[in-house]
Amino acid sequence: xxxxxxxxxxxxxxRALLAIPAAKPLLRAVDHGPEVRLDPALVGAAxxxxxxxFLDANRAHLDxxxxxxxxxxxxxxxxxxxxxxxxxxxxxxxPSTRRVAAGLLVAPRFHWSALGAVLGSTGFSTEPALxxxxxxPGSARExxxxxxxxxxxxxxxxxxxxxxxxxxERSEHRxxxxxxxxxxxxxxxxxxxxxxxxxxxxxxxxxxDPHLMATVRWTLGRLDDELTPLGHTGPARLLRSRVADLLAxxxxxxxxRPAPWDGPPGxxxxxxxxxxxxxxxxxxxxGGAKSLDGLSWDLAVDELWECxxxxxxxxxxxxxxxxxxxxxxxxxxxxxxxxxxSMLSLIPDAGLRGPDRMVWVDAKxxxxxxxxxxxxxxxxxPSTRxxxxxxLHQALAxxxxxxxGQVDSVLAYPQLASDAWREPGIATVSAGRRRVRLxxxxxxxxxxxxxxxxxxxxxxxxxLAA
Numbered sequence: 001x002x003x004x005x006x007x008x009x010x011x012x013x014x015r016a017l018l019a020i021p022a023a024k025p026l027l028r029a030v031d032h033g034p035e036v037r038l039d040p041a042l043v044g045a046a047x048x049x050x051x052x053x054f055l056d057a058n059r060a061h062l063d064x065x066x067x068x069x070x071x072x073x074x075x076x077x078x079x080x081x082x083x084x085x086x087x088x089x090x091x092x093x094x095p096s097t098r099r100v101a102a103g104l105l106v107a108p109r110f111h112w113s114a115l116g117a118v119l120g121s122t123g124f125s126t127e128p129a130l131x132x133x134x135x136x137p138g139s140a141r142e143x144x145x146x147x148x149x150x151x152x153x154x155x156x157x158x159x160x161x162x163x164x165x166x167x168x169e170r171s172e173h174r175x176x177x178x179x180x181x182x183x184x185x186x187x188x189x190x191x192x193x194x195x196x197x198x199x200x201x202x203x204x205x206x207x208x209d210p211h212l213m214a215t216v217r218w219t220l221g222r223l224d225d226e227l228t229p230l231g232h233t234g235p236a237r238l239l240r241s242r243v244a245d246l247l248a249x250x251x252x253x254x255x256x257r258p259a260p261w262d263g264p265p266g267x268x269x270x271x272x273x274x275x276x277x278x279x280x281x282x283x284x285x286x287g288g289a290k291s292l293d294g295l296s297w298d299l300a301v302d303e304l305w306e307c308x309x310x311x312x313x314x315x316x317x318x319x320x321x322x323x324x325x326x327x328x329x330x331x332x333x334x335x336x337x338x339x340x341x342s343m344l345s346l347i348p349d350a351g352l353r354g355p356d357r358m359v360w361v362d363a364k365x366x367x368x369x370x371x372x373x374x375x376x377x378x379x380x381x382p383s384t385r386x387x388x389x390x391x392l393h394q395a396l397a398x399x400x401x402x403x404x405g406q407v408d409s410v411l412a413y414p415q416l417a418s419d420a421w422r423e424p425g426i427a428t429v430s431a432g433r434r435r436v437r438l439x440x441x442x443x444x445x446x447x448x449x450x451x452x453x454x455x456x457x458x459x460x461x462x463x464l465a466a
Contacts, residue, residue, distance in 0.1 A: 023138060024103065024138065025103070025138070026105055026136070026137055027042070027081075028142075029081065029083045029104070029107070030108065031084065031108060032084070035081060037080050037081075038078055038092075039078050040077065040078065042101070043093070043094050043102055044097070044101045045095050045096065048077050050077075054095035055079070057094070057098050058092055061090035061092070061093075061133060062090070062104075064086075064132075065084070065298055066083070066086040067081050067082065067106070068081070068084065083106045085302040086106065086299065086300050086302075087106045087299050088105075088128065088296070088299055089104065089106075089136040089139040089295075089297055090103070090298070091135065092104055103137040105142055105143075112147075113233070113446075114445050115301075115445075116144065116146060116147075116234060116236075118445060119150075121446070121447075122304065124239075126307055127154060128147060128148065128298060129151075129299070130151050130276075130296075131275070131279075131295060132296060135294060136296050137293050138292050139292075140284060140293060140294035141292065141294075144230070145223075145227060146227060147235075147299075148297065149226070149227065149239050152223065152277070152280060153239065153242050155269075155273045157246065160249060160250070161269075163208060163269075168204065169202065169204055170202070170203060170204070173199065174199055174201045175197050176199070177199055177201060179204070180201065181199050181200065182200040182201075182202065185200050186200055211256065213250050215277055216250060217253060217254070219276075219281075220247050221247075222280055223239070224243045227243070228240070258274065301365055302363075305445070306327060306363040307327065308445070309412050310349065310350045313350050313351070313361055315457060316460055316461065317352050319457060320352060320465070322354035323352070323353045324350070325348075325353055330401070331347050332345060332346045332347075332401050334346065346397060348360050348361075348398045356404050357404055357405070358402040358406070359409075360395070360398040360401070360409045361410045362391070362394065362398065362410065364413055365414060366387070368384065368391070369413035369441075372425070372440070391411055395410070395438060396429065399429075399436045404434075405433070405434060406435045406437075407434060407437070409436070410439040411438075412441055412442075412443050413443070414442070424440055425440035425441075426466075441460070441463060
C-alpha cells in the first residue's frame with residue numbers, strides 16, 4: 001500500500017487542505033446589466049453600521065468602473081451595485097480594516113469574443129487602463145490575455161521610441177587597435193597561436209542597455225507564447241504581429257526574466273515599461289494565469305463603441321457615394337454673447353457628407369433600442385425615458401449644423417444577435433424646405449464573419465438610400 005493511502009497519510013493531507021486559506025470571493029457583473037447584491041459577509045462586515053464605511057473605502061474603485069451603489073434592505077442590510085458603461089476589475093476593501101476582502105469584475109455584455117472582434121477591428125485604439133489599485137482576487141483567469149497584453153505592448157513600444165543609447169563596454173579581436181589593447185593576452189594567447197594581426201581590444205560603444213533589452217525579449221517571448229493558442233482570433237493575430245515587429249526591431253540576443261517593479265507610477269517611459277514587464281513576470285493575467293489574483297483595470301466600452309461606429313462609417317461611405325467625416329473632425333463652437341454661458345461647442349461623433357445631403361451618426365452604447373422594441377415608450381422607466389429624450393434632442397441639434405436640403409440624424413445602438421430582425425425607428429421633422437429624418441438604428445457589436453459584415457453594410461446603405 002502506498003504512503004498516500006495509509007490513514008496517517010490521509011490525515012496529513014486533510015490537515016494540509018484545512019491549512020490552505022479560502023480564496024477571497026469575486027463578484028461578477030456585466031456592463032449595463034442587472035444589479036448585483038453585496039452582502040456584509042462578502043467583505044467581512046457585520047451589524048448595521050458597515051455600509052457608509054464600505055462606501056467611503058471603495059468609492060474610488062466603484063467610480064472607476066462607473067458603478068452606482070445603493071442601500072438594499074431586502075433580505076437584510078446590503079448594497080446593490082449597478083454596473084455602467086465601463087468594464088474592468090477592481091478590489092473591494094473591508095470597511096473595518098481597509099484591506100482587500102473581495103473583488104468585482106464587470107464583464108462585457110456582448111461577451112469577450114465580440115469585444116475581441118471590435119478591439120481587433122479598431123486596432124486597439126481604445127485600451128484598458130491597468131494598475132492603480134491592489135490586486136483583484138480571483139480575476140486573473142477571468143480575463144483573456146489579449147485584452148491586457150495590448151497596454152504592455154504599447155508601453156514597450158513607447159520605451160523603444162524614446163530610448164536613449166548609452167555606452168557599453170565591448171571586447172573583440174580587431175586587425176587595428178581600438179580603445180585599450182590587452183597586450184599581455186595578445187602575447188600569451190594570440191602570438192603562440194600565430195594570430196599576430198588579431199589584437200584583443202576593449203572599447204566603449206554606443207548601444208542599448210543589454211540587460212534592458214534582454215528583459216524586453218523575455219517579455220515579448222512570453223506574451224507571444226500566451227497569445228499563440230488564441231491565434232485564430234483577430235486580436236491575438238494583431239498583437240502577435242506587433243510582437244514580431246518589436247522583436248525584429250531589437251534583434252536577437254539574450255533573454256532575462258524581469259524583476260518586479262515597485263517604482264513610482266508615471267515616472268516616464270522607462271518606468272512604465274519596467275512596471276508592465278514586471279506584471280508579465282508576476283503572471284497577473286498577463287503572460288500567464290498561474291495566479292488567481294489579477295491586475296485592476298478598466299475600459300470605457302462606450303468610447304470603444306464610438307471608435308467601432310466610426311470605422312464602420314468609413315467602410316460605408318464609398319458604398320453610398322459619400323465622404324466619411326471621421327470621429328473628432330467636427331466641432332462647432334457655441335458663441336455666447338453673455339457672461340452666463342454653459343456648453344462651449346457641439347461635437348458630433350461621425351458622419352457622411354454627400355451632394356446636398358448630410359448624415360450625422362451619434363454612437364450610443366445603451367440598450368434603448370432593444371428596450372423600446374420590447375416594452376414600447378410607455379413601458380420604459382422614467383430614468384430611461386429621460387436619458388433617451390436627451391439623446392433625441394442632441395441628435396436633432398446636430399441636424400442644424402449643415403445647411404443642406406436633406407439631413408439624417410442617426411442614433412446608432414449596439415444590436416444583439418436576437419435583434420437582427422428588428423426594423424429601425426424612423427421619424428421626420430418639419431424644418432421649412434429641409435428634409436430632416438431621425439433614425440434609431442442598430443449595429444452589431446463586432447462581426448461574426450465577412451458575410452455578416454457585408455450584410456450589415458448593405459442593410460445600412462439601403463436604410464440611408466430610402
